[in-house]
Amino acid sequence: MAVMEPRGRSLRQLDEVVPIAAAPPLARGSRPVSATGRHVGLGGSVEPDTLMRRYQHYALAGDFLASLLAGLLALFARFGAPAGAYLQLSLTLPVLWVLIIAGQRGYERRFLGTGTEEFRRVLQGGLVMFCAIAVVSYGLRSEVARGYVFLAIPATVLFTLLVRRQLRSWIYRLRARGLALQRVLVVGRADVVVSVIEKLDNEPQHGLVPVGACVPLAGAEVSHVQDVPVVGDPGRVLDAVEDTGAHVVAVVSHPDLSGQALRRLSWALEERGVELIVSPGIIEVAGPRLSIRPIAGLSLLHLERPSGNGGRMLGKLAFDRIVGTLLTVLALPVLAAIAIGVKLTSPGPVLYRQTRVGAGGREFTMLKFRSMVVDADGRRAALMALSDGNGVLFKLRRDPRVTRFGAVLRRFSLDELPQLLNVVRGDMSLVGPRPPLPEEVAGYSADAARRLKVRPGLTGLWQVSGRSDLNWEESLRLDLRYTDNWSIALDLSILWRTLRAVVKGAGAY
Structure with missing residues (x-):
């Protein structure tokens, strides 16, 4: 090296x-x-230890308030007015929630302020609280209203994640200023x-x-x-x-x-x-895949195999299908409006179909809103010498084939919305590596071919880390990092970051 x-x-x-x-x-x-x-x-009087103690205290207080707010919202949404037993339950939930997060080691400093492990333990805490309420309800033979539970627990997890995300932004800003x-x-x-x-x-x-x-x-x-x-x-x-x-x-x-x-x-x-x-x-390996196994007085580092199948992969598939279907239904008015816009602003079909390579090397037809003129593929060869891409992908910052309406779609990634149908069909995932072209795959090295172990994504680490501004090596590194370390918590983090990347439009052309 x-x-x-x-x-x-x-x-x-x-x-x-x-x-x-x-x-x-x-x-x-x-x-x-x-x-x-x-x-x-050290930021004057702000020592690193002091900052992390503050972070712990703010996280604990934020978790408590998030659960309290979620419980009260569920109470009013389900019953319309405070009810004796459920009011007591709503006031008890914050204490239970903080204890569960502590039991999941969600307040340990090594998990706070960096990485996805902090968010993963919050999600685990939500599952534990759901199970705890179910067990207590069964043991006391007093069924808790399902509507209340299915509102309170997801809202608690969501509000907690938002609080932790704000804390993460706060500590990042301090560190960017050279403090603590x-x-x-x-x-x-x-x-x-x-x-x-x-x-x-x-x-x-x-x-x-x-x-x-x-x-x-x-x-x-x-x-x-x-x-x-x-x-x-x-x-x-x-x-x-x-x-x-x-x-x-x-x-x-x-x-x-x-x-x-x-x-x-x-x-x-x-x-x-x-x-x-x-x-x-070992590089590009996430914390959940690493564990220490003490054997015969030795501390042995155990590296878990990436999850390529089994229960976790089935969970990801179910998550993609369910959320993808919901997003498709919610986006129907937007999809219809964009389709009309494409049809009125340039001659040709509304959708652009292109063969891409999915998990295991299986080819599928990827859908996009057409953002270029009809003969764009035929004009590509004449523009190859002007490519602003990363050496493997062909990209032009000022592509003459892009229509005016198409430029707006590409600026905010709206041309990618039809890929929700690919997600629902199972060809793609909500989060994953960028879907490659067959000619790209033909030139893959052994390392690059590892990208094909998981389904390509509508978004991914490449989308939230620079998009078309990344060179090939950096794009490949991000895709391999995701392939080896994916988790539902990482997927949720990337989906959240995608919203900000799309709004900013950085790297999109």
């Missing part, structure tokens, strides 16, 4: 190296500069350290900012890696922690820091109140 430098130089290509001794150590409490050029501070960031000392091989630093700098919402690196020098002394100061080799991690004031030490791919040596390092960091995280070298 090449060691990439944003300024065009790698560690192997440094013409002017600066001895480490020439780079003075960072004093604890100083304000280092991150690889993005920002001054990295955790300083990270990255330790390991130079090439892997560079990769980790790049990822942390590209995703500051996680609240981790690299402030120092410990890499094997191999006779070459350098002062910085990716604009992050090199403060020694892996043998002086503890000194580097003192120099940088690090809150976290991240150990990545270093053979000398494993086994007993890593154990002793964890003890030493524990005494200093510094967290230790270890990268196993």
Whole structure:
């Protein structure tokens, strides 16, 4: 793996190296500069631990209020006026809901403020609360009104997810301003350290900012890696922690820091109140697929196989069919209006049919509203040299084949709405990889062919992460990430983010 430098130089290509001794150590409490050029501070009096405690308290209070509001809405919607027993139940639900979320470990810091695990535990809590009410109702032989339950529980989950989403936006804004960031000392091989630093700098919402690196020098002394100061080799991690004031030490791919040596390092960091995280070298794998299995005194990392079939896949299929049908019915007036608009603004059919490749390599006919002139396919060859695509996909920002009405449809992705019928038929999913053309699949590498393990989606990570602005490698990485780590919670998160992406219209042409 090449060691990439944003300024065009790698560690192997440094013409002017600066001895480490020439780079003075960072004093604890100083304000280092991150690889993005920002001054990295602790936000004055806002420490990372303080911020996460606030997040926990706000999440607990928000969950309580969300359940209280949901219970009262269900009470008035079902009975029209407060009823004695159901009023008591509505006031009890918030306490039960908070206890259930706590039981699902939904208030643990490692799940808060990043990733989909926080939302997944809320969804699990909704299922647990539904089962708990059913069991209690049966045990007391006092049937709770189904209308009340089927309003209160989904509303509780929905309101809670909205609260958590607002909290997530709040903490992201603070971190984007450089507040309450955790300083990270990255330790390991130079090439892997560079990769980790790049990822942390590209995703500051996680609240981790690299402030120092410990890499094997191999006779070459350098002062910085990716604009992050090199403060020694892996043998002086503890000194580097003192120099940088690090809150976290991240150990990545270093053979000398494993086994007993890593154990002793964890003890030493524990005494200093510094967290230790270890990268196993596995990339693009979501948390639910990873688990630790202690065997014979060893902590073994177990990697679960992606869910390609079984109960979870049947659940996804049922979710797609049910929600797809509901969305199709709700969208009928919009579909009719768009169909009339297409027919009145350009000659030709309303729908555009194109062969795409679905799960397992099976071909199907994908539907779209026609947004181009009728002979668009015949004119494509003459425009290939002007492509703004990513090297694999053909795209033009100013495509002369697009009609005026079609440009509006494409701007807000309204031309994709007929694919709801593909979802209902089972050819596509609401969320999944982009549906490829047969000629694209013919040129797939072994890695790219893995995209075909799940049904293509009406939307996906590619849709909410840049759409046509992404290069092929980035598009493929996002599709493979989804293929290996999909879950209902991730699907719901992507559907929510899709609404914002469609409104903004970024990357759509």
